[in-house]
Amino acid sequence: MAHxxxxxxxxxxxxxxxxxxxxxxxxxxxxxYDVIELLHAIALECVELxxxxxxxxxxxxxRGELELVASTSEGVDFVEVMQLNAGDGPCIRSFRTGxxxxxxxxxxxxxxxxxxxxxxxxxGFASAYAVPLRLRGEAIGSLGLFRRRVGELxxxxxxVGQALAALATIxxxxxxxxxxxxxxxxxxxxxxxxxxxIEQAKGVLAESAGVDVEEAFRLLRQHAxxxxxxxxxxxxxxxxxxxxxxxxxxxxxx
Numbered sequence: 414m415a416h417x418x419x420x421x422x423x424x425x426x427x428x429x430x431x432x433x434x435x436x437x438x439x440x441x442x443x444x445x446y447d448v449i450e451l452l453h454a455i456a457l458e459c460v461e462l463x464x465x466x467x468x469x470x471x472x473x474x475x476r477g478e479l480e481l482v483a484s485t486s487e488g489v490d491f492v493e494v495m496q497l498n499a500g501d502g503p504c505i506r507s508f509r510t511g512x513x514x515x516x517x518x519x520x521x522x523x524x525x526x527x528x529x530x531x532x533x534x535x536x537g538f539a540s541a542y543a544v545p546l547r548l549r550g551e552a553i554g555s556l557g558l559f560r561r562r563v564g565e566l567x568x569x570x571x572x573v574g575q576a577l578a579a580l581a582t583i584x585x586x587x588x589x590x591x592x593x594x595x596x597x598x599x600x601x602x603x604x605x606x607x608x609x610x611i612e613q614a615k616g617v618l619a620e621s622a623g624v625d626v627e628e629a630f631r632l633l634r635q636h637a638x639x640x641x642x643x644x645x646x647x648x649x650x651x652x653x654x655x656x657x658x659x660x661x662x663x664x665x666x667x
Contacts, residue, residue: 434458438580448588453483455581456556460485462577463570465558467538469493470581471504472546472554479508479554488536489559495532502529507543507555513575516541518563533559542566544578548586556581607645614648622659632658 438455452470459468469484471493481493496502503514503526517540519530533541538559546554556578558566566574611633618629633651636658637644650656 430462434462435576435580438584448584449482451584452581455577455584456483456485459556459558459574459577462573463558464560464566465542465570465574466561467559469504469557469559470546470554471497471508471557472585473508473552479505482554488538489557491536492529492532492538492559493557496526496529499526499528502526503541503543504555504557507545508552511545511547511550511552513545513571514543515565516543517565520563537561539563540565542571542574544574546578546582546585548582553582553585607648610645610652611648614651617651617654618658621657 438451452472456468456470459465467484467486467489469489469492470482471479472482474480479497481490481497484490484493493504496505499505503516506512507514516526516530519533519539519541521530524530533539539562540560542558542560542565544556544558545552546556556574558574560566611630614633615626615629618624618632619626622629622632624632633647634644636642637647640647647656651658
């Protein structure tokens with residue numbers, strides 16, 4: 414159990430295990446990784462390295478809503494989903510405020526989040542600790558750490574928990590950046606291909622209609638506007654000779 418690990422693992426052992434974990438994740442980040450699998454691995458690493466018994470990761474989606482993306486147990490699933498349904502709880506509050514939220518005793522009376530506390534206690538958790546995932550000062554999710562005994566998460570455990578939350582943020586940011594750069598590259602490639610075919614069409618039309626290149630381009634644009642067509646589509650038809658445009662902007666399709 415996690416509390417046994419806390420006393421059994423020396424400082425040197427923890428440092429070695431942490432270094433090994435970060436080396437593994439650093440290597441993964443240089444590959445074409447699955448971000449959900451990596452987040453799940455980070456959640457599992459929390460249980461291995463920290464004095465906690467379970468972990469869960471919430472991440473904001475494209476609609477701005479939090480979703481559970483990784484967890485280490487069905488008990489955590491239940492507690493995290495309960496927070497999402499209630500719209501509040503330590504993990505939700507951590508995301509909203511960008512602050513670390515500690516719940517040293519879920520059975521404490523007269524405090525916030527009664528539904529969360531009841532659900533956590535029912536699943537055998539006695540305390541919880543939530544760390545925001547921050548990107549340029551803005552929270553994009555939260556890491557929830559759950560323990561089966563009462564108490565705060567202190568010292569090295571708290572520091573390592575924050576480091577793992579930062580690692581999760583890096584994984585998410587890099588995956589998004591890769592996806593966005595791929596989309597941008599595809600858009601640039603399409604733009605380049607469109608420019609090439611339009612230049613080809615201008616040359617074909619200039620020769621066939623007996624006009625200069627500038628006038629040929631005007632005729633291409635005029636035909637596209639008059640027929641509510643994409644300029645590239647018109648250019649492609651001019652190039653493959655399935656469309657003829659005359660100098661007077663008349664057309665003929667073959």
